[in-house]
Amino acid sequence: MNATAAASWRPPPFLGTRRRQNLALAAAGAYLAWSVSTLDIDANRALAGFGRAADLFVRMFPPDFSRWELLVRGMTESLQMALAATLAGVVASVPLGIAAAKNLAPRPVYLAARGLIVVGRSFHEVIIAIFFVKLFGFGPVAGLLTLSLSSTIFLAKMLAEDIENVRVGPIEAVRATGAGFGQVVAYAVVPQVLTRSVGTAIYRLDANLRHSTIVGIVGAGGIGQSLSASFSRYDYDFAAAILLAIIALVALGEWFSDWVRGKMR
Amino acid sequence: MALAREEAPPIGGARRLLAVEALAKTYRGGARALDGVSFEVTRPEVIAIIGTSGAGKSTLIRCINRLVEPTAGRILLGGTDIVGLGSGELRQARRRIGMIFQEFNLVDRLTVMEILLSGRLGSVGFFASWLRRYPPADVANAFAMLERVGLSGLHDSRADALSGGQRQRVGIGRALMQNPDVLLVDEPTASLDPKTARQIMRLIGSLAQERATPALVNIHDVALAQGFADRVIGLKAGKLVFDGPSAALTPDVLTEIYGAEDWSRTIRRADEDEAGA
Numbered sequence: 179m180n181a182t183a184a185a186s187w188r189p190p191p192f193l194g195t196r197r198r199q200n201l202a203l204a205a206a207g208a209y210l211a212w213s214v215s216t217l218d219i220d221a222n223r224a225l226a227g228f229g230r231a232a233d234l235f236v237r238m239f240p241p242d243f244s245r246w247e248l249l250v251r252g253m254t255e256s257l258q259m260a261l262a263a264t265l266a267g268v269v270a271s272v273p274l275g276i277a278a279a280k281n282l283a284p285r286p287v288y289l290a291a292r293g294l295i296v297v298g299r300s301f302h303e304v305i306i307a308i309f310f311v312k313l314f315g316f317g318p319v320a321g322l323l324t325l326s327l328s329s330t331i332f333l334a335k336m337l338a339e340d341i342e343n344v345r346v347g348p349i350e351a352v353r354a355t356g357a358g359f360g361q362v363v364a365y366a367v368v369p370q371v372l373t374r375s376v377g378t379a380i381y382r383l384d385a386n387l388r389h390s391t392i393v394g395i396v397g398a399g400g401i402g403q404s405l406s407a408s409f410s411r412y413d414y415d416f417a418a419a420i421l422l423a424i425i426a427l428v429a430l431g432e433w434f435s436d437w438v439r440g441k442m443r
Numbered sequence: 444m445a446l447a448r449e450e451a452p453p454i455g456g457a458r459r460l461l462a463v464e465a466l467a468k469t470y471r472g473g474a475r476a477l478d479g480v481s482f483e484v485t486r487p488e489v490i491a492i493i494g495t496s497g498a499g500k501s502t503l504i505r506c507i508n509r510l511v512e513p514t515a516g517r518i519l520l521g522g523t524d525i526v527g528l529g530s531g532e533l534r535q536a537r538r539r540i541g542m543i544f545q546e547f548n549l550v551d552r553l554t555v556m557e558i559l560l561s562g563r564l565g566s567v568g569f570f571a572s573w574l575r576r577y578p579p580a581d582v583a584n585a586f587a588m589l590e591r592v593g594l595s596g597l598h599d600s601r602a603d604a605l606s607g608g609q610r611q612r613v614g615i616g617r618a619l620m621q622n623p624d625v626l627l628v629d630e631p632t633a634s635l636d637p638k639t640a641r642q643i644m645r646l647i648g649s650l651a652q653e654r655a656t657p658a659l660v661n662i663h664d665v666a667l668a669q670g671f672a673d674r675v676i677g678l679k680a681g682k683l684v685f686d687g688p689s690a691a692l693t694p695d696v697l698t699e700i701y702g703a704e705d706w707s708r709t710i711r712r713a714d715e716d717e718a719g720a
Binding site: 352 | 547548549552561
């Protein structure tokens, strides 16, 4: 390597050639400019929104906790939905997660389980909730089923990826003792994925607390249903009380999951 | 401390403990790792398998308990051909084959006692093992084993709290908890310092001797192989190129196995080696 080559060295472009990279950046810039121009941003409309927001916040204050029984019932329903759905998700995700792990499951089982996960993950909770509300009517049953299903899919995906990342050495060693499939899982896989899986389950509980307030908006029970109703009746002061309660619940969930993760090594 | 064996050790002059016949393994993609390897083990002895990286040492011992599926050939353990066993019978056969690994292959979060008892997994049911309810005799044997490998008092320590040498002692204990008819040992010392390596080789040698269990040991360190093995098998590009007593390892033989080098400083006699350790 001579001195001039060393002086002019630059890292290789990440898109093959420097010319191609510049073209790609220019195209991205042009697309951004075009998409902003088609958004039809109307300054007057935006300003009117600010005015309405001010009005809304004024009417929200002070929050009205006088219907606290309704609030507590809704919150309890949401919390129960989140807890039960997380538990159901944890239980159901174990077989699905093992089936979706490339290094443990036979190829056809793996493909079927992965397919199920891909399909399940392509629908947002709200869409699944609309579907279950159609099937089972308004109320918490639809919400519970929604969150259970989406938790199962999510936790199974995370579990499968953790299983695929375990060290193969211990699996080989346990298999070499003449252990069966279940014993290999219990002795070589579970100890390697347990800590992360508990962490994932706690995270999902936290997420379910938030989701449980959302699915109510499409009629699947919980506090979301009361929130949606209060907005459509212009009961903004009661809506404010509900929002504060949701913030408190989510903060509590966050604090709890931090605490549990701190306890685990 | 001697551990009670469940059955009389299968010692016997001409009886074949283990026979490998024309064993071949071709990996998907065409790499030929083993090419017609045959040898017999007729008495309990420590057999070092030497050869360059990629010569097929790991494949050879992994074929014996079928962690790697052989392409052709037979493996006879006490008269049973292991190649071709169904999964249930294979599990039964694996119980009789103990294995020790280079990277120890312990699960970090399990305790020493759980790992030792995992050597009994082939003999206990799923729920008993899951709930850690092992037969009292197994637990008693495990404590005796802990003492024998020099780890008394560490039964409830987690594997990730141990040093490299201690971890390998746990690995040895796990393999011997199976009461194996043969020990497969894959590079037991490659992750250890020279002094610990010698202690570990000595422990494997003495355990193999007192339990009359033959041991096949893959090893890179020729001096260590000579010092602790009774017999040496040399592999080169998947073929067996040497099989003889370790005293018969000459510079010519090493050149045949590894290629040209100055081997005069590598070869030492076993007694010198022992004195130096």
